[in-house]
Amino acid sequence: MDLKARVKAILFRPKEEWPVIAGESTNVSELYQRYILILAAIGPVASIIGMSIVGVTVPMIGTFRVPLGTSLASAIVRYIISVISVYILALIIDALAPSFAGEKNRLQALKVAAYSLTPFWVVGILSLIPALGFLQILGLYSFYLLYLGLPVLMKSPKEKSLGYTIVVIIVMILISLIIGAISGAFVSYPGAGLR
Secondary structure, three states, X not given: OOXXXXXXXXXXXXXXXXXXXXXXXXXXXXXXXXXXXXHOOHHHHHHHHHHHHHOEEEOOOEEEOOOHHHHHHHHHHHHXXXXXXHHXXXXXXXXXXXXXXXXXXXXXXXXXXXXXXXHHHHHHHHHHOHHHHHHHHHHHHHHHHHHHHHHXXXXXXXXXXXXXXXXXXXXXXXXXXXXXXXXXXXXXXXXXXXX
C-alpha cells in the first residue's frame, strides 16, 4: 500500500485497517524507509519553517525568529530521537505483551508503534504556523489507534487491551518528554531584550 493510502486508512478507517496491517509481510527496513522516516520528518521540517521563517509571536514582546542554524539543529535532533524512539516503543510493546496475555512479536510491535503514531506525526505540519501549535493536541488520536491496534497485532485479549494501552501510553508520554527536553536544549528563546 502506498503512503498516502495507508495514512488515510489508518486515520479514517482504523478498525478495518489494523487487520490488513497485521496480515502484511514486511520487515523493519521497509517499514522505516516507506513510512517512519517520511512521516517522522513532517514535524521537524515544519518547525524549521515555522520558527525561522514565519516566526513566533510573544505577547507584549513581538515576533521573533529563531536563527536558522538553531532551528535546524533542533529539528535534526528531534527527528533522530523520534526515529529511534519508535523502535524503543516497539521493544516496550513487545516486552509488555505477555503481561497482558498477548504474543511477543517484535515486527508486529513495530507496526503498532509506527502506525499508531501516524496522527502525532501528521499534526506536526501545524508547526508551520507556531500560533496553531495548540492544535497538536489532535495527535492524541494516536492513543485510540494504539488501543485498537494492540489486540489485533499483539493478540492481547480485548478485556486486557485497556490496561495494555494505558501502560504503553505512560511510556509514550515519558519518551515524548525526553524528546522535548533534548530537542529543547538546542533552541534558545528570546529574553525581553529582543527586537
